[in-house]
Amino acid sequence: MSEERYKKGMEMLKIMNPKSYKQLADNLEDIAPDMARFVAEFPYGDIYTRPALDLKTRELVTVAAITTLGTAPLQLKSHIKGALNVGCTREEIIEVLMQMAVYAGFPAALNGIYVAKEVFEELDNEK
Amino acid sequence: MSEERYKKGMEMLKIMNPKSYKQLADNLEDIAPDMARFVAEFPYGDIYTRPALDLKTRELVTVAAITTLGTAPLQLKSHIKGALNVGCTREEIIEVLMQMAVYAGFPAALNGIYVAKEVFEELDNEK
Amino acid sequence: MSEERYKKGMEMLKIMNPKSYKQLADNLEDIAPDMARFVAEFPYGDIYTRPALDLKTRELVTVAAITTLGTAPLQLKSHIKGALNVGCTREEIIEVLMQMAVYAGFPAALNGIYVAKEVFEELDNEK
Amino acid sequence: MSEERYKKGMEMLKIMNPKSYKQLADNLEDIAPDMARFVAEFPYGDIYTRPALDLKTRELVTVAAITTLGTAPLQLKSHIKGALNVGCTREEIIEVLMQMAVYAGFPAALNGIYVAKEVFEELDNEK
Amino acid sequence: MSEERYKKGMEMLKIMNPKSYKQLADNLEDIAPDMARFVAEFPYGDIYTRPALDLKTRELVTVAAITTLGTAPLQLKSHIKGALNVGCTREEIIEVLMQMAVYAGFPAALNGIYVAKEVFEELDNEK
Amino acid sequence: MSEERYKKGMEMLKIMNPKSYKQLADNLEDIAPDMARFVAEFPYGDIYTRPALDLKTRELVTVAAITTLGTAPLQLKSHIKGALNVGCTREEIIEVLMQMAVYAGFPAALNGIYVAKEVFEELDNEK
Secondary structure (H helix, E strand, C coil): CCHHHHHHHHHHHHHHCHHHHHHHHHHHCCCCHHHHHHHHHHHHHHHCCCCCCCHHHHHHHHHHHHHHHCCCHHHHHHHHHHHHHCCCCHHHHHHHHHHHHHHHCHHHHHHHHHHHHHHHHHHHHHC | CCHHHHHHHHHHHHHHCHHHHHHHHHHHCCCCHHHHHHHHHHHHHHHCCCCCCCHHHHHHHHHHHHHHHCCCHHHHHHHHHHHHHCCCCHHHHHHHHHHHHHHHCHHHHHHHHHHHHHHHHHHHHHC | CCHHHHHHHHHHHHHHCHHHHHHHHHHHCCCCHHHHHHHHHHHHHHHCCCCCCCHHHHHHHHHHHHHHHCCCHHHHHHHHHHHHHCCCCHHHHHHHHHHHHHHHCHHHHHHHHHHHHHHHHHHHHHC | CCHHHHHHHHHHHHHHCHHHHHHHHHHHCCCCHHHHHHHHHHHHHHHCCCCCCCHHHHHHHHHHHHHHHCCCHHHHHHHHHHHHHCCCCHHHHHHHHHHHHHHHCHHHHHHHHHHHHHHHHHHHHHC | CCHHHHHHHHHHHHHHCHHHHHHHHHHHCCCCHHHHHHHHHHHHHHHCCCCCCCHHHHHHHHHHHHHHHCCCHHHHHHHHHHHHHCCCCHHHHHHHHHHHHHHHCHHHHHHHHHHHHHHHHHHHHHC | CCHHHHHHHHHHHHHHCHHHHHHHHHHHCCCCHHHHHHHHHHHHHHHCCCCCCCHHHHHHHHHHHHHHHCCCHHHHHHHHHHHHHCCCCHHHHHHHHHHHHHHHCHHHHHHHHHHHHHHHHHHHHHC
16 A cells, blocks of 8 residues: 555545545445546556646546546546636536537436536535 | 638648648548548537637547547547647646546547657657 | 528438437537537538438438447447438337347447337337 | 257256246247247356356356456346355355456445345345 | 258359469368358358349448458458459449448548459559 | 666566666656656556566566557567567467457457567578
């Protein structure tokens, strides 16, 4: 275990998406606790902390990637929230999702937009 | 045919990536000329012209999407060039490609980086 | 906006799948209304109106493509309905889905068949 | 129909996963009964009966493949059960799923682990 | 081995694509001869011989599926030839490939068209 | 940077596939040297060193995953070599590749077998 990377990752997660990570760590607790640690260490500790890209761009390219995969609505949801948390607007997120129609096809883009709709409605209801 | 969208798309392509589009249109000329027109009209005329995202972000999310697909090195090459044409730095592009290791796996990220290496070397040799 | 393509697309949709499009447009109304317009204009206005393929073949190749993607059960459902609307038989649709086992793997084919089963049961219950 | 392959497949299924196959055959009965026969004949009759790999390894590579696809949670569930049925431990299955983060990305690995969690909880509740 | 299915498959292959199968069988001869047999038996012996779809439609949905995968240019090439062998026109094949832009994205469609271009040029040169 | 994980990863790579890693690190040297370090640290330092699975099984599930992706022939090549390096037989590797026909489709399995053929021929020629 590398204490320092884990700490850096957890600090990054505090800025980006503490709730989603908490949920993920709770889900993995009994079955694969090391996996939760790897998520903190590698994506958040190693990658998101690098200075070459700002966090808004990092979240938007992640939204693009997961929408293209089309297989991970849960993670798309959590990164749409992450994008909002670091300052992206709803309009920017929708725009990225729409652009995916060109590269990943209309079904992928539409399903991404439906996930965003769900996130936005949840956030509006929390208010 | 919608003359206006085509014209808007071709203007956008002049800014973003005139060489790659020329090559695509030449390739399609005998076999599917309407497809070249659709490329100008829909991605470039309809999508890239929308004001909600700047062109740098649009190209970076496209690089993310095509790297995630993993099936389109030719188009990745042309969008890495497009990203440079609209002002992204090489470092930013590499950073997006590295981040893809998290979402699309290490092979996808590595293959994306190899495509970028090829593009950068071509550009260095043109000088 | 290109009025004419939109109109052509909406006419095509009236033949192919008016209910699914209505649902899609309603879903997108608040969040991405332009996306609904793009769906009418590009796939339906530009592509499905082309004379080179009959609508039955167009729907069957779409069923094949979406089954292969494996990520879009909602859109598969709507295109299975579309295939029936333009005159494909249930047997033809099932046959396409079974053939997908060869190219996209058995899980993709089985999941496609389960979606078809759902559609056929819904239609039988509507009677 | 090739009676012998079907019989060999059904015997293999008795060892590996009789419940999942029963469920699949029931689901397909009205809509695509030949598909159920193909599943018995080709994967189970032709492939799993070959001596070059033991059944534990066969199930683990299948778990890896379906996790990588990311589109078939139902089939992943049934093969995680199959892996347990032929003698894999829960720890081995989780380990394969975690390793998929490297090749198919973290979302694919996490979603695979969530499916395993569901399977293990079901089995614990059956006791 | 099921002699009858193999024979039926080889007869089907004689109609559809004897050259491509010969090449495949030669490639597999030293390394995986059973795989060549499986290709004759399952796709060609079991699936393509079923009466529910004509061979033209079977080849067009296969072209759609392989274009959507985007990972198998060799097999796409051989099925484009197969489509022509059973009576599809070049225009119909191109039309299917263009339609894939909607479902699998523009890069997948463009790469499919480039493969078709290669096939058509080879055939023109053989004359 | 976490010195210890890197060292553990490099030791693992010495056992599994020193040549392929050397090639990868050389390729990345000018363009993304941190990526080479991440490859040593995360897959090899963090994952492959875990005791829950032996290295033979780890390489076979990786071969299954990359064959399923279908987008990474370079990495498939290097993991087929890795599998041989840790004691898998050629027959076992071919068997995994053939099994992929069931889950990822025949084209993915065939393309995997062609990559293996290339690797085996290279190794035979080196003798």
